[in-house]
Amino acid sequence: MGEEKVRILVAKPGLDGHDRGAKIIARALKEAGFEVIYTGLHQTPEQIVNAAIQEDVDAIGLSILSGAHNTLMPAIIKLLKERGIDDIVVFGGGIIPDDDIPFLKSQGVAAIFTPGTPISETIEWVKKNVKPRHKRK
Amino acid sequence: MTGKLSEKVLKGDTVATARVLRLIDDGLPEAREIMKKLYPHTGKAHIIGVTGAPGAGKSTLVTKLIGLYRRDNLKVGIIAVDPTSPFTGGAILGDRIRMQDHGTDPEVFIRSVATRGHLGGLSKSAWEMAKVLDAMGKDKIIVETVGVGQDEVEIIGLAHTSVVMLVPGLGDDIQAIKAGILEIADIFVVNKADRPETNRMVRDLEVLLEMAGLKEREWTPPIIKTIATRGKGIEEIREAIENHHEYLKRSGKLEEKIKAQREKELQNIIMEMLREKIFSRIDKEKMDKLIEDIASNHKDPYSIAEEILSSILN
Ligand SMILES: Nc1nc2c(ncn2[C@@H]2O[C@H](COP(=O)(O)OP(=O)(O)OP(=O)(O)O)[C@@H](O)[C@H]2O)c(=O)[nH]1
Ligand SMILES: [Mg+2]
Numbered sequence: 001m002g003e004e005k006v007r008i009l010v011a012k013p014g015l016d017g018h019d020r021g022a023k024i025i026a027r028a029l030k031e032a033g034f035e036v037i038y039t040g041l042h043q044t045p046e047q048i049v050n051a052a053i054q055e056d057v058d059a060i061g062l063s064i065l066s067g068a069h070n071t072l073m074p075a076i077i078k079l080l081k082e083r084g085i086d087d088i089v090v091f092g093g094g095i096i097p098d099d100d101i102p103f104l105k106s107q108g109v110a111a112i113f114t115p116g117t118p119i120s121e122t123i124e125w126v127k128k129n130v131k132p133r134h135k136r137k
Numbered sequence: 138m139t140g141k142l143s144e145k146v147l148k149g150d151t152v153a154t155a156r157v158l159r160l161i162d163d164g165l166p167e168a169r170e171i172m173k174k175l176y177p178h179t180g181k182a183h184i185i186g187v188t189g190a191p192g193a194g195k196s197t198l199v200t201k202l203i204g205l206y207r208r209d210n211l212k213v214g215i216i217a218v219d220p221t222s223p224f225t226g227g228a229i230l231g232d233r234i235r236m237q238d239h240g241t242d243p244e245v246f247i248r249s250v251a252t253r254g255h256l257g258g259l260s261k262s263a264w265e266m267a268k269v270l271d272a273m274g275k276d277k278i279i280v281e282t283v284g285v286g287q288d289e290v291e292i293i294g295l296a297h298t299s300v301v302m303l304v305p306g307l308g309d310d311i312q313a314i315k316a317g318i319l320e321i322a323d324i325f326v327v328n329k330a331d332r333p334e335t336n337r338m339v340r341d342l343e344v345l346l347e348m349a350g351l352k353e354r355e356w357t358p359p360i361i362k363t364i365a366t367r368g369k370g371i372e373e374i375r376e377a378i379e380n381h382h383e384y385l386k387r388s389g390k391l392e393e394k395i396k397a398q399r400e401k402e403l404q405n406i407i408m409e410m411l412r413e414k415i416f417s418r419i420d421k422e423k424m425d426k427l428i429e430d431i432a433s434n435h436k437d438p439y440s441i442a443e444e445i446l447s448s449i450l451n
Contacts, residue, residue, distance in 0.1 A: 003253060004163045005226075030227035037249050040234035047240040051233060054247055056155040083152065134159055 004132045007035045009057040011048045013076070014066035017041060021094060022063035025122065029061075032123045045072060049079040052088055059089040059130040069096050074107040089130050093122065142167075143174035146273050151246065154273050158248055161269070162262040172265060175272040180395070182214070182271040183382055184278045186292035188258060188321075189302030191284030194328040196235040197365040198302065198374070199279050203239050205375050206277050213239075214270030215247040217281040218259055228252075232281055246270060257291030258282035264295055264402065293321040294401055297394060298381045300374065302326045303342070305334035319349055322358045324377045330362040330370070356384050418449050 010026040012019050019041050026036045037055045039047070052060050064072060069092065077090055092104070093113040101112050110129065113122045145153030157175075160168040185202075187195045199215060206213050217232035230249035239245040248266065255261040259282060270278050282292050293299055301322035327338055339360055346352055346360075359377050363370030385391035427445075430436040 004165075005251070005253070007159075026229055030222060030229045031225050033226045035221075035228045035230065035251050037230045037233060039237055039240075040231075043237065044241075047237055050240050051237075051247075053152055054155050055233075055249060056159040085152070132163070134156060134163070134165070 004135060005033075005035045006059075006126075006130055006132055007037065007055060007057045008059045008061055008126070008130065009037045009039065009048070009052050009055060010061045010063070011039050011043050011051070012041050012063050013043050013045060013048060013072045014064055014068050015042065016066040018065055019063070021065070022061075024119065025061060025063065025093065028119045028123055029126065032127065034126070045075040045079055048076055049083065052080070053083060053085065056133070057088060058133050059091065059126065061126075062090065062092040062094075064092060064094040064096065067095070069094065070100055070103065073104055073109050077108040087133050091126070093117070140174070143171045146171075146175060146269060147178055149274050151243070154246065154269060155248070157269050158262075158266050161265045162250065162253075162260070164262075168265070172268070175269060179268045179271040182267075182275050182278045183298070184267055184271075184280065184296045185378055186280050186282065186296030186299040187302065188282040188292050188299065188318075189284060189326075189328075190304065193284060193302040193304045194363075194365040195281050195284065195302055196232040198300075198326065198328065198363065198371070199232075199281055200236045200238060201365060201368050201371040202277075202279060202375060203236065203245055204368075205371060207239070207242065207245065211276040212244045212274055213246075214267075214273070214275035214278040215245070215281070216250055216263055216266050216270070216278070217247065218250045218252060218263060218283050220283050221251040221253050223254070226253075246273070246275065252283060259291045259295065264405070267295060290318070290321050294398060297385060297391065298323050298378050300324045300326055300378070302328050303338065304329045305332050305338040319345065319351065323356065323381045324374065325358050325360040326363050326370075326374060327360060328363045328365050331364050331367075335362060355388060356381065356390075415446070415449055419445060 008029055010022055012022045026038045029036045037051065037057060039051050048060065062073060073092055080088055089110050090108065091111040092109055096112055096114055104112055111125055142153050142157055146157055157171055160171065187199055189195055196217065203213050215236065219228055219230045219232060221228045228251035230251060233247055233249055236247055250260045250263060250266065252260050263280060267278050267280060280292060280296060299321050301318055303325065305327060325342060327335060339362060342360055351357060361370055361373045361377060363374065385394065427441050431438050431441065
């Protein structure tokens with residue numbers, strides 16, 4: 001009877017002013033049948049976490065081009081934990097050097113998609129790895 | 138589980154409220170048990186609808202209104218509806234972009250909702266979602282409808298006060314304003330008043346209201362010019378919303394509206410339960426067989442529906 005949709009927040013933290021990448025991924029996720037909450041540019045980790053909670057999303061996709069991924073991504077995961085949430089899948093894309101990926105994963109980031117990854121690969125990964133949180137337990 | 142969730146909602150807990158809204162939106166059976174517990178705590182909030190064409194400036198207006206309400210320490214809940222793609226079932230919910238100034242205020246709860254195929258400018262879940270925000274203690278609940286044009290009139294059932302936004306020179310000219318949207322407006326807003334044609338639009342609208350006989354009613358919808366991006370005219374809208382609420386209370390119209398809403402709610406709930414009961418009793422295999430009979434022109438769907446219903450209801 002119910003219709004369980006997967007909801008994903010696509011957010012753009014940091015100071016750089018380009019949201020082309022974020023919009024492309026948002027649109028691709030919509031085309032794949034997801035409900036995408038898009039919050040625009042220059043989001044602080046607090047804004048992102050609050051939106052994720054109020055919207056009860058299953059995953060957060062972060063697009064970071066500013067080079068600040070090593071601080072922003074862990075900050076978001078830490079804030080989620082402080083609010084008692086450990087089951088929102090956090091993934092990211094943008095200009096992220098391969099060398100930083102092991103650190104980000106150790107901080108709880110589930111996947112990183114670097115430039116050049118076909119968008120279809122990202123979508124396939126989301127389909128496989130993100131399920132509705134209220135059905136997971 | 139459901140008991141805990143509803144208690145938490147009543148205490149204003151954000152995480153629990155967000156989850157309850159999800160259960161409702163997804164139509165899960167727990168939602169109904171939770172609603173039973175929350176329902177007695179509803180009926181306090183003032184529900185305001187904001188509707189208008191795509192890009193009219195609804196979200197921009199909503200965020201400015203939130204600011205004014207917060208200055209007075211009122212708690213605010215927002216339900217912002219955007220369309221689901223009929224082709225993919227997906228949606229991009231972007232109303233929040235304009236509301237992020239309030240993104241970290243614990244007394245502001247914003248929820249983006251997709252229509253999921255429901256027509257009328259709202260989601261099917263919007264009614265119950267508004268109830269939940271009411272139960273969590275919000276004073277003002279603002280519902281932003283899908284911007285679809287002229288047919289999104291379901292909001293009038295849900296909102297106590299409906300704000301209709303128009304924009305000059307957007308093809309939103311006077312001919313395009315159909316009776317439907319005229320009738321539902323408690324307040325008209327002509328936004329983007331920084332554009333030319335604003336005054337003409339206001340004049341045309343006045344004539345239209347006059348012709349429709351709306352000026353002789355007890356409540357004449359005011360027409361307010363705004364530049365939402367600059368916050369111009371927002372105080373006036375807030376005041377008009379308050380005036381309208383006072384008018385509803387004073388005239389007994391609020392009670393009437395609430396009664397009509399309760400009736401609609403009850404009907405919806407009965408229909409929903411009936412639907413579930415009926416479809417849960419129809420055997421899938423038997424159904425497939427009957428559909429084949431129809432497809433091959435052996436039987437007509439009317440006779441089959443009659444047969445099914447009489448076998449279930451007796
Ligand atoms: N010039 C001008 N632009 C405005 C005004 N109000 C809003 N806008 C702009 O209009 C665009 C749409 O505004 P929104 O608030 O997103 O409109 P909306 O009605 O919520 O849009 P949908 O939810 O997509 O239907 C934005 O770029 C706003 O900055 C105004 O008074 N004047
Ligand atoms: Mg909007």
